[in-house]
Amino acid sequence: MTKIIHDILEREDNLPCNFHIAIQVSKMLDDFNVSIDKLAKVIGTDQALSVKLLKYCNSAEYGFSRKISTVNDAIARLGFKSFKTIVFTIVSKSSLNREIRGYGLKSGEIWKNSISCAFYSRYLAELTDYVDPDQAFTAGMLRDIGKLALQEYVENDFKNIINAVNNEKIPFFKAEEKTLGVSHCHIGALLAERWSFPQVLVDAVKYHHCPEEAQRAGCEDTDLVNIVHLADYLALILGYGIGTDGIMYELDMTSVEGLGFNLTCENMELLIADIANNSNEIESLISNIE
Amino acid sequence: MREIRVKMGEIELTTIPGIVLTTPGLGSGVGMGVYDRKSRMAGMAHIILPDSKILQDPEEDERPYKYADVAVSALLGKMLSLGAKKENLVVKIAGGIDAFNFKENSEIINIGGRNVKAVYNAINEMGLTVANADTGGSSGRILKLNALSGAFYLKIIGKKEAEF
Incomplete structure (x- = not known):
């Protein structure tokens, strides 16, 4: 450790x-x-x-x-x-x-990002006939909890993390792992275990940026991991609560195809068009919860 | 100063001094700010997709301004119909993050790149050019336009806001 x-x-x-x-x-x-x-x-x-x-x-x-x-x-x-x-x-x-300074997120931004990821996860779950869309909502909401814990370390070592991203052409979470010895996904999963999250949620937190590893690790619910992986990417590109880690994350095409999507430029755009029409619902939930 | 947030898929137009138009959180989306130096009319669009023609019936879409082809011509057309003159317009764009993929097929998810290209095309089709642009890369952005002074500001997430 x-x-x-x-x-x-x-x-x-x-x-x-x-x-x-x-x-x-x-x-x-x-x-x-x-x-x-x-x-x-x-x-x-x-x-x-x-x-x-x-x-x-x-x-x-x-x-x-x-x-x-x-x-x-x-x-x-x-x-x-x-x-x-x-x-x-x-x-x-x-x-x-709250403010997540280490990732350059002002107060409320990670919450908006989490809510939109939760909505998109539920949307994708319904679209792909995943068995429990509410479970997908929860998984999408919680997938970045590791950032709360890792942020101060990311802030202190930010330059080294970004250098690793640029020099080695690796995604941000891999650069966290390389520089700090742990990524926000990994620490999030360890905390989720401590807080007695069901294993499928722990796996979604742990593998949301690397769904191929979930497959290799023999996770029980790789569909859920794939859903959260794509929802996370969509929330980022649509700019909800985007932090200093920007979009330094890859979209795993095999994972997306695993959900049954036939990936073409047009299909990707149709998916975004449809998902963007959820934004009123997201704004309303954000403003109604105290 | 009062800020009007131009949410994704929206366009906004104002002649009220003291208003700052802003597109929060541009990822692969593109913010386009337009200012008429004479009439002091300010407009902004928050575009997230390149082309409405992917839909069979684009008119049925509840948020048609999310597409570059619709939003650019609608915003510029509206400004011109309200008295703005092409020769007085300043157009600036920001956003359109590149896909961060080092594997094959990254074109499929390079929505940002396609958005930027489509916005340029639509602006040029209206007989206008882009005065300044900050696009691509992997950082989020926020674009602002002050309706009183016509000053544009760009914040790259993690850096200080700067005049643009």
Whole structure:
């Protein structure tokens, strides 16, 4: 284990992340027999989450005729499927809506980037008949959590990382690995493991820039990795929360073809045209979550 | 100064002094700023695709200004119809990141390169030229245009904003 990995994991409690409840709720929701009362009890242990959830349910987005005043009511009205993505969205905002100086991201930018990646992941999941589009949403949202932890090291060694990118013609995350001994993907996956993320989400975080390695490692859900890989690329080229690492990442054509896309210039443009029409929905979610 | 964010697939036009038009987060998309030095009319487009003809029915698209061919002629046409004169127009463009691929077939994802080419073509077809351009590479950009002074600014992510 490199010193940086050791230091980050040692100080993991200081990271501004609180995915504990969201993961617990997500796992409970996977069990179809779970009761609304049980779920509400778990949510209720986090006062801030409960308040934000109720505010969101009462926002214009939903337009419910009757005011929703309890968590139980919110779950019943939203349904289990939407509930999962909303809980993750709220929790991720409190973790991601901050400045990530090491990657040149002002406050709110990594959050916008994560939300758009989440939307694009869900869109691609639906387009490719992936079994669980909500899982894709969550994976797209969380794939860059490693940046929160690695940013100060990236900031200190930025010149060396960029030199490695330019001189050796390697993507940014490989240059992180080479210079710091660990990439934001790798440290993100180690943290996700610590926070008891399901293995398929850990894999999506770890391999979102290198889906061919997921294949080689025998990951259970390479479709999910492929979806997040393409969604991440689309979010970047469309400029949502683009940082100092720019677009120094490759798009793996084999991975994209693995999703069933027949890759031509025209198909790529049609995909972008369609996905860009989601931008109102993305802006609305960003403005409605407190 | 009030900023108007020109989101992707949008065009904006203003004659109000004190407005700054800005295209946030240009990746492979291209921002085009246009300024009429006499009437002080300022326009901006945030283009993300080269050509609307990929669609069978381009008119059905809810955001037609995302295509270079539609956005450039719409913005310039609108400015000219409102009294701007070609000889007074200053056109500057930024964005269009290159595909960061060292393997084969990178042309497929070189949307940025195709966008830049299409924007140049559309501008030239209108009988205009580009006064300044900052395109390609792998860094994100933000383009700004001050409607009062006609000053353009470019921020390359990770660097300081500079007059452009």
